[in-house]
Amino acid sequence: MTWIKTILYDDAEGPLKTVYDRIKGPDNHIDNILLAHSLRPHTLEGHMALYKNVLHHPRNKLPKWLLESVGVYVSLINCCDYCVSHHYEGLRTLLRDDERAKKMRQALESGMPAHAYTTKEAAALDYAAILTREPGKITEQTIDIIRQAGLEDGEILEVNQVTSYFCYANRTVLGLGINKEKSMLGLSPSTGEADDWSHG
Template sequence: MTWIKTVSYEEAVGKLRKLYDRVKGPDNNVDNIMMSHSLRPHSMEGHMAMYKYCLHHTGNTLHKWYLECIGVYVSFLNSCSYCVEHHYQGMRRLVDDETRSRALRAAIEADEVANAPLDAREIAGMVYARKLTVSPSDMAETDIEALREAGFEDGEILEINQVTSYFCYANRTVLGLGVNTDGDIIGLSPNNSDDPDDWNHK
């Protein structure tokens, strides 16, 4: 599951058990990425809050499938297969079009998002996410101007920035601790965007 010790749902007590109860899915399943925090529950709480607020919040205006798509792309660029598999399934469910979902994944895995079934505005967001992921010190104000010219408002640019940044954090959590998908139910997410405190995975 991970390269460090973790505490199972059955073994968890106190604050950890309460957090597990908030994030669990069917059959008391807790995603391995969350379980990797079990020795320091406060960091799990911070991780879940960031994840929920960046990706699954009613205050976002960009489509959730697109934010998931950015997450899949960032995770691919970081060679994080755990997050690619989890979030591709989430994106696939939201897109609800198998042909389009497969085409999106193929373009991501070829690192050719210009060929993805996305409009010019959406492609521009993916280009920004790529640069921020692979060469963050090269970012310049012109990258923001390009997003504005593509049709994004500044709040939407912030959403893209935060989702990209979150996935870089999550990818490094997974890769640095050896988190794998053994025992996970792939593709579950806290889909109740209307309640930022509802972390239940369904």
């Protein structure tokens, strides 16, 4: 599952067991990316707080499927198959339209979001790509262009935070050799409640 030691749900105790009980899915399943934090449960709490607040918070204005698209795109750019697989499945589930999801993935894989997304959505994805590949090249003019495409400043912040989260998650996965062994793809917190971290 990873290149470092992990502690499974049945072997967990103390603070780790407490956090696992908050995030577990069906049959006490814990995603591999979350298991990777098991030697330092406080980092798991930090990961989950960031994940929940940037991707699954009820006060986000952009649709969750678009934020998942940002995650898939960033993960494709970073060559993180684990996150692509998990979040493409989440995107597909949210859309409830397999053909549309497939077209979106093809557009992201080709680096041409405009082939499957609106002008506003493609601008968000283009910003995510630049922020992932060359963050030092972002300028105030970059933000002005995104605004002209229809994104409000709060929405730009949402894209920025989701992009930043996925760069973090991708590096966690790639740097620790986290794989999809025994994974349940596409699970995410089941409610919009800020303190609900359960994956179902």
